[in-house]
Amino acid sequence: MSTFRKIRILYINHTGQVSGAERVLIDTLRVLDRKHYEPIVMCPLQGNLVEEIFATGAEWLPIPSIRARFSWRPDRVLRSLASILSAVWILRKQIRALGPDLIHANSVRAGLVASLAATGTRTPVIWHVHDTLPQHPLSTALRMFVLIARNTQLIAVSRQTARCFVGHFPLAAKAHTIHNGVDLSRFTAERSERRTYRDELGIAQEEFLVCAVGQICARKGLLELLDAFRQVHSQAPRMHLAIVGRVVFRHEEDYLQALHEAAKSWAIEDRVHFCGERRNVSAVLHGSDLLVLSSRDEPFGLVLIEAMACGTPVLATRVGGIPEIVVDAENGWLVEPGNTPALAAKLLELSRCGSALRQTVEQAQRATCPKFSLEQYKTKLAALYTELCNQRDRGSPQEIKPALVRSPNH
Ligand code: GLC
Secondary structure, eight states: OOEEOOEEEEEEOSOSSOSHHHHHHHHHHHHSOTTTEEEEEEEOSSSSHHHHHHHTTOEEEEOOOOOOOSOOOHHHHHHHHHHHHHHHHHHHHHHHHHOOSEEEESSHHHHHHHHHHTTTSOOOEEEEEOSOOOSSHHHHHHHHHHHHOTTEEEEESSHHHHHHHHTTSSOGGGEEEOOOOBOGGGSOSOGGGHHHHHHHHTOOTTSEEEEEESOOSGGGTHHHHHHHHHHHTTTOTTEEEEEEOOOOSGGGHHHHHHHHHHHHHTTOGGGEEEEEOOSOHHHHHHHOSEEEEOOSSOSOOHHHHHHHHHTOOEEEESOTTGGGTOOBTTTBEEEOTTOHHHHHHHHHHHHTOHHHHHHHHHHIIIIIGGGGBHHHHHHHHHHHHHHHHHHHHHHOTTSOOOTTSEETTO
16 A cells, blocks of 8 residues: 655754744745645744744744854853754754654754754755855855755855855855745735724824834844934924834844934934834734835845735835845835935935835835745745755665655555
């Protein structure tokens, strides 16, 4: 009798906190075809990720947090090594016990641990790169590691993130760009919620509400946005700014404090609204007239697609993967990162021109959103999974045959 064996994928996440990369992981688990795949996720217990994993119906196993840092400080090097080695130890045991067909590590740190733990097992390992690899000698060591690790491949969330990882190394064949996908059914242009959020903030319909949505951290350039707002607030007395999001990693708490202090010292407090994290992001986007993503570094920028799908115009910085999504004056606007006068001028201009805003929104919805749907992401990911499993099986004909192939023994 022939039965069907599913592809068992072990997902590794280095933290239990949910930020952008984890949202992609959760969506991956949600759309993964359970007839063909059996996902098991390993991540630390601390944080809100575990409950989200359970909600997708995937299995979960604990792994300690992987706290590796790009630093030469002896104490940090030791801490990073200890953290990596303890995670490798636990993961190696699980690889032996579970015999996954594939390991999908959801960050560079998790990837390093996974590739080390899978050494000698022939299990393919994917490093899903959601971050820009910093300029650091250790980055070079990581590239060399990926080059020699035969079972290791990369997914980058944008071409720019892939280029940055590859650098001058002959790694291009191992780096697959798969743009993130957004569940467009959760972010629709039906703007019935527009009033809810504005009413809550006490903002009238005719006032111009700018929002910034995402993790609160220096990389998101929120201080620059506040500065730009300061530069124009007296010329645009009906403009408001909502900062929506929370500090995810503790070391950024000072940054949030600095934002509050800047708003106070620049006397713009009454028009800057710190809203904390919102579960209903689409209500925020529907309620806003413009979404600004003023990042200094941004490998992708999920919120841009979410805003476009909600019919909210976007203004962003020309950095990282953003120009692969936003084309200036077509489906949104771009300014140079760190150029606060340019950002300020654009804010003022856009607050005064309703028709240009509407045109970009139409273009974004018609041409851009479909390119970044969850469906297209899922198709490309499944193709890569199949390719990697097939490669492995071609290399070892005597090993257990993979899913998607009927095996007489199971
Ligand atoms: C990280 C990146 C962000 C990206 C997200 C999902 O948080 O900083 O740009 O959108 O991962 O890939």
